[in-house]
Amino acid sequence: MWIKSGLLPLLLSYVIALVLMVMPIPTFLEAWRPDWVSMVLIYWLMAIPHRVGVTTVLVMGLLTDILMGTTFGVYATGLLIIAYFTLRHFQRIRNYSLVQQTLVIGLLILGKRLIVYQLEHFLNDAAFHWSYLYPVLSSMVLWPWLFLVMRGYRRRYLIR
Template sequence: MWIKSGLVPLLVSYVIALVLMVMPIPALFEPWRPDWVALVVLYWLIAIPHRVGFGTVLIIGLLTDILMGTTFGIYATALVVMAYPAIRHFQRIRNYSLTQQLLVVGVLILIKRVLVYQLEHLLNDAVFNWPYLYPVLSSAVIWPWVFLILRRYRRRHLIR
């Protein structure tokens, strides 16, 4: 029943995104690691907003907090704030070209990253470094491929 409803493939995509967030990569590329969780969440919010909402985003954010070892609720808060414009304007974003979507996704991830930094600075005295914003660029650049891969995945597993 869960497979026919598309719940299991949806959960698998979230697990893969969480694994990609902590998977070891060479130190040279670490600052450029895309924000996989935000990319996957944004895709599902735009593709099937009737199935993925603020509750799902909050749970994924809390799991990300646990996985990344941050103060509980920071990623969850930032993901929910990032998700609001995506949910509010999903029809408009869905009709944009991939280049336009790339810009929108870049801005949304920038909002998320700045909010995470602000909360970390407020709670833990985090210090700002420019490489902290590199994932905004790398996430925006790979968005077209993430979009196309997840769209094919959604159609293959009949996630509606």
């Protein structure tokens, strides 16, 4: 039943995104780690907005806060704000070319990173380093690949 409805494959994609956020990578690449949770959520918000909404984004954001060890709710707030823009404009973004989508993804993730930084700065007096924005670039580079993989995954498991 869960597989037929597409719920299990959908949940599996969230788990994979969370694992990729904490999976060990070489130290010199750590600053470039893409924002997997944001990209996966943006994809699902564009592809099936009637099934993935604000509640899903909030839960994923809080799970990411716990997983990353950030102040509870900071990551969730950033994700909720980009989810609003994605849900508001999903039909337009869906019709963009892959290059245009990549630019939109970059802007959304940049906005989320700046919001999370501002909240961390306000709550924990975090210092800004330019390396904090490297995931924006790596996410943009990986978006076309992720989009194509996720679309194939959605079609294979009939997630609607």
